[in-house]
Amino acid sequence: MAKKVRIGVIGSGGIANGAHLPGYSLIPEDCEIFALCDILPEALEKTTAKYPNIPHVLSDYRELLAMPEIDGVSVCTPNFAHHQITIDALKAGKNVLCEKPIAMNAVQGAEMVAAAKAAGKILQIGYNSRFQPSNQALKRYIDAGELGDIYYARAQALRVRGIPGWGVFIDKEKQGGGPLIDIGVHMLDLTLWFMGHPKPIAASGVTYQKFGKRSDVVGFMGQWDHTKFTVEDFAAALIRFENGATIMLESSFVANLKQDSQNVTLLGTDGGAEAYPLSLTQEKHRTMVSFEPKIPGGNGLNTHNAEMKAFVECIRDGKEPLVTGEQGLMVAKIMDAIYKSSDEGKEVAIG
Ligand SMILES: NC(=O)c1ccc[n+]([C@@H]2O[C@H](COP(=O)([O-])OP(=O)(O)OC[C@H]3O[C@@H](n4cnc5c(N)ncnc54)[C@H](O)[C@@H]3O)[C@@H](O)[C@H]2O)c1
Known part of the structure; x- marks a missing residue:
């Protein structure tokens, strides 16, 4: 043994x-x-x-x-x-x-x-x-060429009232940022993996702090201390890649949306896909077809x-x-560029 x-x-x-x-x-x-x-x-x-x-x-x-x-x-x-x-x-x-x-x-x-x-x-x-069975299945479809060239993606990690009421998630000094670096990174990493990690060259980002410092906003994940809130509560960015592809990323702790959402949408020349729940869409025989792959053992793995x-x-x-660490680093380079772009009010190059 x-x-x-x-x-x-x-x-x-x-x-x-x-x-x-x-x-x-x-x-x-x-x-x-x-x-x-x-x-x-x-x-x-x-x-x-x-x-x-x-x-x-x-x-x-x-x-x-x-x-x-x-x-x-x-x-x-x-x-x-x-x-x-x-x-x-x-x-x-x-x-x-x-x-x-x-x-x-x-x-x-x-x-x-x-x-x-x-x-x-x-x-x-x-x-x-990345370990979600449905995400691994989608990656197999992508690697087999079912989507063709993926030129655009939308990555979303949106909470309606989800500022964590514990830990240091509201403290910029200890976390580096808010929803973008906490939950947006998950969907960005997943999207980069689906797209085969093209080289990022620039990002244009915005961040907002519209709710976290207020005492009158309800918390669905515990009640945070609004006097200590130093991170953004919403962020959005357009990320450009060397191969011409782009990702639109959106992330929130608080937003006046009907419901929370976590999703990746991929647009390719031969097909499109949604990750949550998994579906693919293709043109076949002059019709549009969408299908939802069923996974052996289901999608319930932890x-x-x-x-x-x-x-x-x-x-x-x-x-x-x-x-890998290198892939984690790519996400961090994009984070840095988004926060810098938001501070400077212009697109920022990624080296
Ligand atoms: N993958 C996921 O889905 C996921 C979910 C939640 C959190 N996280 C990540 O996990 C990390 C921790 O988050 P958490 O929710 O567990 O936070 P937490 O505040 O609940 O726990 C962190 C613990 O680390 C301890 N700690 C701090 N400095 C230390 C040190 N020098 N030596 C030993 N212990 C130390 C703290 O005392 C605390 O008990 C964060 O980076 C967060 O982004 C990942």
Whole structure:
């Protein structure tokens, strides 16, 4: 039997408890959660009540990284702490699954990618939507040429009243931004993957802060402290690529829309597609045909569980991850350009 992969989890908040710890726990034959770390004792207490068998529980991530037994680390801290912890982990010879976005900005992201290269270790980024069976099916259709040349896409992550009432999601200093860098990145990453990661060359973006600082706006994801709100609550951007393609991206924490929506729409020369729910549309025999592929086993797989399993398999089998650090960096470069474009009121080039 192959040796079990030993995992350390850094940051014991929402995503660690909701995704990483349950995901690793489901595959005890392949991996062991060897250590858990958080700077907050109460976060550790809450988690160890649910996971009493984790052998090492620590408050300093450097102690976790010093453990020679650990092969892979999940970085589950807020965005501002991704960069240093990931670089330290890679330097300590660990493989890293870092939550999305890769970091606060592309400068940090590039340093993380370089550190992974120098260490010869895996850097996987937590864009779990890629593991959705329907998204994987759509990718197979695309790779088989069913859409032809994809020249335009619309990516949307829109919440009606969805400012998180916990954590640091409203703090620009700790998150780098609002809905764009928190949820817009998921749909942007997915769209880039569908389109085969063309090279981005420019972005024109706008951001608005119309609701977050107000005391009279209802919260459907808890009530945030409006006096501490420093991020945008809506963002939109047009992103241009070297091959002539464009993506229109929209993301909100708050918007006066009828309903939340998360979707990617792709327009290609031989077909179009919607990701949520999956459908394809093509012209055939002088008619228009739309169809909804049915997936063996259904579409109900937990994408987070699949993500942890894939990370463990990449470590064990020495495989390249589905979501690479370089691809996470591309998203960060686009984020930087959108925020800069919004500040400057003009299109910004992406190097
Ligand atoms: N993939 C997804 O769908 C998804 C969903 C939610 C959050 N996330 C990402 O996960 C990350 C964390 O989000 P969250 O919702 O879990 O936040 P959270 O605030 O609930 O938890 C973060 C935890 O990290 C701890 N922490 C901070 N600095 C630390 C350090 N130096 N060492 C150890 N622990 C430290 C905090 O004390 C806190 O307990 C963010 O980057 C977020 O974007 C991803």
